[in-house]
Amino acid sequence: MLSIQPQDFRALSYPSDLKLSPDGRFCAWLEHMADPAGNSYQAQIAVSPSGCSSPRYVAAAQKPSHLSWGADGRLLYLCAGPDGAEIHSLNPASGEDLPEAQLPFPTQNFYPAGKWGYVVLAVENFRPSVTEEADVFDEIPFWANGRGITNGKRTRLYLWQEGRITPISPQDSEIGICTVSPDEVLYTLRPRIDKKMKFAALRRYDLSLGTTSELIGPDRYDIFHVCRLGGRVLVCATDMAIWGNVQNPDFFWAESEGLIPLAAPDLGVTNDVTSDARYGSCGQWAVCGQKLLFIAVTRRGSRMYALDCTGGISPMTPDDGRAIAGLDAAGGRIAWVEETPLRSGEIFCGQTPGQGLRLSSANDGYFHSHRVLPPESFTFRTSSGEEIDGYVIIPADFDPTGSYPGVLQIHGGPKLAYGGIFHLEMQAMAARGWFVLFCNPHGSDGRGSSFMDLRGMYGTSDYRDLMEFTDETLRRFPQLDGTRLAACGGSYGGFMVNWIIGHTHRFCCAISQRCISNWISMFNTGDTGYRFVADQLDGTPWSAQQRFIGQSPVMYADRVRTPTLFIHADQDYRCPMGEGLQMFTALRYFGIEARMCLIHGENHELSRAGRPRQRLRRLTELFEWLDRYLR
Numbered sequence: 001m002l003s004i005q006p007q008d009f010r011a012l013s014y015p016s017d018l019k020l021s022p023d024g025r026f027c028a029w030l031e032h033m034a035d036p037a038g039n040s041y042q043a044q045i046a047v048s049p050s051g052c053s054s055p056r057y058v059a060a061a062q063k064p065s066h067l068s069w070g071a072d073g074r075l076l077y078l079c080a081g082p083d084g085a086e087i088h089s090l091n092p093a094s095g096e097d098l099p100e101a102q103l104p105f106p107t108q109n110f111y112p113a114g115k116w117g118y119v120v121l122a123v124e125n126f127r128p129s130v131t132e133e134a135d136v137f138d139e140i141p142f143w144a145n146g147r148g149i150t151n152g153k154r155t156r157l158y159l160w161q162e163g164r165i166t167p168i169s170p171q172d173s174e175i176g177i178c179t180v181s182p183d184e185v186l187y188t189l190r191p192r193i194d195k196k197m198k199f200a201a202l203r204r205y206d207l208s209l210g211t212t213s214e215l216i217g218p219d220r221y222d223i224f225h226v227c228r229l230g231g232r233v234l235v236c237a238t239d240m241a242i243w244g245n246v247q248n249p250d251f252f253w254a255e256s257e258g259l260i261p262l263a264a265p266d267l268g269v270t271n272d273v274t275s276d277a278r279y280g281s282c283g284q285w286a287v288c289g290q291k292l293l294f295i296a297v298t299r300r301g302s303r304m305y306a307l308d309c310t311g312g313i314s315p316m317t318p319d320d321g322r323a324i325a326g327l328d329a330a331g332g333r334i335a336w337v338e339e340t341p342l343r344s345g346e347i348f349c350g351q352t353p354g355q356g357l358r359l360s361s362a363n364d365g366y367f368h369s370h371r372v373l374p375p376e377s378f379t380f381r382t383s384s385g386e387e388i389d390g391y392v393i394i395p396a397d398f399d400p401t402g403s404y405p406g407v408l409q410i411h412g413g414p415k416l417a418y419g420g421i422f423h424l425e426m427q428a429m430a431a432r433g434w435f436v437l438f439c440n441p442h443g444s445d446g447r448g449s450s451f452m453d454l455r456g457m458y459g460t461s462d463y464r465d466l467m468e469f470t471d472e473t474l475r476r477f478p479q480l481d482g483t484r485l486a487a488c489g490g491s492y493g494g495f496m497v498n499w500i501i502g503h504t505h506r507f508c509c510a511i512s513q514r515c516i517s518n519w520i521s522m523f524n525t526g527d528t529g530y531r532f533v534a535d536q537l538d539g540t541p542w543s544a545q546q547r548f549i550g551q552s553p554v555m556y557a558d559r560v561r562t563p564t565l566f567i568h569a570d571q572d573y574r575c576p577m578g579e580g581l582q583m584f585t586a587l588r589y590f591g592i593e594a595r596m597c598l599i600h601g602e603n604h605e606l607s608r609a610g611r612p613r614q615r616l617r618r619l620t621e622l623f624e625w626l627d628r629y630l631r
Contacts, residue, residue, distance in 0.1 A: 001371035003396060003431040006619040008370070009276070009424055010034040010612055013362035015046075015337060015347050016280025016326070017067040021075075024050055024331020026092060027349050028067050028075055031057070031362055032279040034612045041279060041612075047075065047092040048359045050333050050349045055359055058095055062088065069330075070112050076100065080107050087118060087160075101160050108155060111180040116207045117161035119168065119180050126172065127152030140195045141527045145574040145604045157187060159207070168205045168212075176200050179227050183207050186215075186233065188223045198531060202226060202235065202254065215254045224249045224269055225285050229292055230309040235259060236269060236294075245535040246415050246443075246452035251307060263311040267296035268445040268452075273323040273419040274411050276608050277344035282326020282337050293334065293353075295324050297446040299389050300377070301419040304336060304353050316353040321377070321420040335359075339421040341374040343367055371396065373430045375420045380472045382465055390439035390469050391420055392477065393430040403481045405630035406435035408470055408507075410489030410496045412514075414443030414462065415452050425607075425619070432623070434630060435480045437473045441465030443492070456538035458551045459499045466496065467504065483508065484630050487562075488622070490514045490607060491575060495553065498583050501564055502556025509629035511622055513567040514575050514604055517554040517583035527573045557586030563593035565625040567618055569602035569610070597621045 017030040028047045035042045043064055048055035062079035070076055074089040085107035087100045101110075106123040113119050127138070135142075135149055142151040155175040157168040169175060169189055174196070176188035185205040190197045201218035205211070216223070221237040228234070233254040238247045248266050252259035270284040286293045291306040293316065302323045304316040317324055317336075325345050326337040334356070335349040344363060350356025375391040382388055395404050407429050411418050418438045426436045440446065442461040443454040454462060474482050487510045489497045494515025501510050516522050520541045523533040534540050541548045549555055564587060568580035577598060587594040599618060602610045606618055 002369055004370050004372070004424065004427040005431070006425065006428045006623055007616055008366075008428070009615065010036055011366050012277060012344060012424070014277070014279035015345055015360055015362075016278075016282055017065070018282045018326050018328050018335055018337055018347060019067045019069055020050065020328045020330040020333060020335050020349075021069045021073060022071055022330050023073070024333035026050060027335050027347065027359055028069070028092070029347055029360070030064060030067060030280060031360075033362075036612045039611045039613045043280075045075070045077065045090065046347075046360070046362075048347075048349075050335070050359075051357065053357055053359050053361065055361070056092065058090060058092065060088065060090065060097060062086065064088075066109050068110070068112055071114050076110075076112060078107065078110055082106060102163075103160065104165075109178070111178060111185075113159070113180050113185075113207060114182055117159060119178065119185055120158045120160050120165075121175055121178060122156050122158055123153060124156055124171070125153050138194075139192070140530060143573040144527045145572065148571070148573075154192065157185065157205075166210075169203070177223060177226055181228050186226045186228075188226065189218075191218055196531070198222070198240075204233070216259065221259075222249075225294070226254075227285065227287055227292065229287060230290050232309075234262070234292060240535075243449040243453050244455055245532065246449060246454075248449045251311070263307060263313055265296075265313050266448045267305070267313075268415070268417075269294055269296050271295045271302045271323060271325050272297045272413070272416045272445040273302045273325075273339075273421060274413075274416045275323070275325075275339060275344070275421055275423055277339075277422055277424050278325065279609055283328055284326065286327050286329035286334070288329035288334060289332075293327055293329055295327060297417050299440075299446050301421065318354055323419050323421045341420045341422060342372045344422050344424075371431070372422065372427060375426075375436075377420055378472075378476065380469070382468045384461070384464070388439055388441060388465050388469055390437065390473065391418060392473055393426055393436040394477075395433045395435055396431045397433070398479070400479060402479055404433060404435050404479055405484035405486070406437055406473075406480045407486045407488055407626065407630075408466070409436060409438040410466065410487070410493035411438070411440075411444070412489070412491030412493050413445070414441075414454060414492040415445050416492075417445040428623070429626075432627075434626070435473075435477065437470065437480075439466065439469040441469070455536055456544075456547055456551075458495070458536065459503075459553075462496065463499060463503065466500070470506075482506070486510060486626055486630060488513075488626075491604065492516070494575070494580075497564075498553030499556075501560045501562040502553055503559070505561045507562050509625060510562050510564040511567065511625060512564055512580065512583065513607065513618075514569065514572055515566070515579050515583065516575055517579045517586075518552045519548045520552065521578055521582070522575065523548070525576045525578060554582050554586050557583065558590055560587055560590065560592050563629060564595075565621060566594065566596045567599065567606075567621060568596070569599045569604065569606045569614075571602060572604045572606075574604035595621075595625070
């Protein structure tokens with residue numbers, strides 16, 4: 001068996017955009033694969049009978065995205081360009097590819113609307129702020145990760161019908177969720193004045209009458225999902241009143257008198273189990289008869305759940321360490337993307353979740369020829385008396401009498417979670433002969449809202465959990481050499497690496513990626529800064545100045561002794577590159593060995609969706625740094 005290498009992300013295929021035909025007979029998805037020569041990713045459409053494991057791959061005439069099925073059984077996809085887009089239809093049997101609709105504006109998504117045509121999500125620029133000479137900002141946020149400069153840009157819904165284009169939503173707003181049923185469009189929007197609002201409104205557009213009504217005002221709820229269930233409007237939303245941004249949503253009926261509570265499960269809806277072996281996205285919700293299927297995080301992974309019209313919620317897949325990364329339902333069948341400790345995402349389909357037929361096979365050759373080392377899981381109690389769930393991947397060719405270095409990996413978020421699923425970077429580390437240890441400290445998803453609450457407490461219980469987890473791993477695995485440990489993390493994990501090196505010297509090296517070092521600059525420059533940071537630091541730089549200073553890792557740079565590699569992307573607008581540069585500069589000022597690798601033309605998603613050459617450069621920097629210090 002071959003060992004997994006960092007560059008193997010180029011050998012894997014990544015399924016996304018999973019869609020079942022209305023009658024449930026066919027399943028379609030996109031297969032993405034790296035194209036090193038073009039420094040990009042290529043996508044092809046896979047179509048399979050839902051009861052057959054031999055998909056047919058169809059080469060679309062244009063680069064496809066956003067698959068959908070028309071009511072008449074045609075497979076549809078979007079071909080988007082910088083100034084316009086086309087909707088294409090594809091005959092799965094013959095491969096015939098025909099343009100269906102020409103759209104005269106940049107388009108993010110589309111939704112088939114039966115006899116009414118298509119509902120289209122367009123991007124409009126009301127106040128051009130980008131010229132050759134300068135960028136001009138007069139609102140916040142002025143940029144967005146993965147989208148670039150957004151000052152003056154808005155999203156708007158239109159109805160396309162036989163070439164006629166009619167606006168559905170108002171001009172100066174941003175669209176969130178859109179659900180289209182035969183005679184209506186349910187959508188959420190955030191009005192914009194001078195800054196992006198915290199909450200969203202819910203509106204209904206009647207396709208037959210061309211009228212709009214407001215179901216929820218824009219001043220109370222953050223809305224996760226909306227759909228029709230049993231003839232009523234179902235809303236998944238949170239008012240953030242108790243736990244702030246991390247508060248798990250509840251389910252409601254939207255009635256004329258307001259929202260009527262249906263269920264409050266305290267579940268982290270959608271798949272927040274992190275992985276570097278994905279590309280693209282899949283749906284997280286689907287109506288199946290009189291039930292809503294959805295994905296939520298547990299302590300061991302993520303599961304599919306079903307909500308019925310009485311508010312009853314039932315798990316549909318086992319809690320056995322796998323992650324459900326996407327789903328769809330139609331025609332009495334359910335399709336889902338399943339990730340396990342031994343394989344990246346695969347497409348399954350059947351009438352019973354968890355017991356379907358695997359339809360995808362593009363990665364069979366890779367996983368049959370490469371050795372995957374499944375993680376071992378354990379739970380321990382911290383000094384506070386609370387349980388923490390952790391994982392360890394034991395090095396390849398492990399000798400119980402040997403001594404091995406180790407890497408502590410720290411996830412982002414912090415409202416994300418690790419599971420025992422396949423993670424390519426970690427597998428490559430274990431193949432190198434290193435222990436890989438990772439856990440879900442306070443702030444992680446899967447344990448309810450109270451466990452995720454770190455407001456005003458960054459670097460306290462989360463730091464304690466990580467250090468005590470490291471101690472526990474050393475106790476359980478005496479072959480792990482405590483003098484050859486590295487700390488590695490990105491985003492929130494990068495914040496925590498920065499915090500760790502300023503509060504302990506136990507690690508022989510560290511790697512801080514897309515990090516946070518200064519909460520004041522993060523508040524003022526990140527694309528979610530003034531909303532996310534004000535919530536998580538429980539104040540602003542003016543109302544909670546000492547907390548902002550005291551919880552900023554850069555303020556402890558004079559204590560650092562750990563050689564640290566910083567990796568950042570110059571178009572990261574979630575945690576802007578100044579965060580990494582500040583910490584790097586502070587370490588070099590105090591004479592600490594540090595290196596900054598600034599990747600050009602990439603954003604916060606570099607490690608998961610960066611272009612192949614840039615992604616490989618990141619991995620090369622990371623493994624060379626670890627090779628140097630873990631010998």
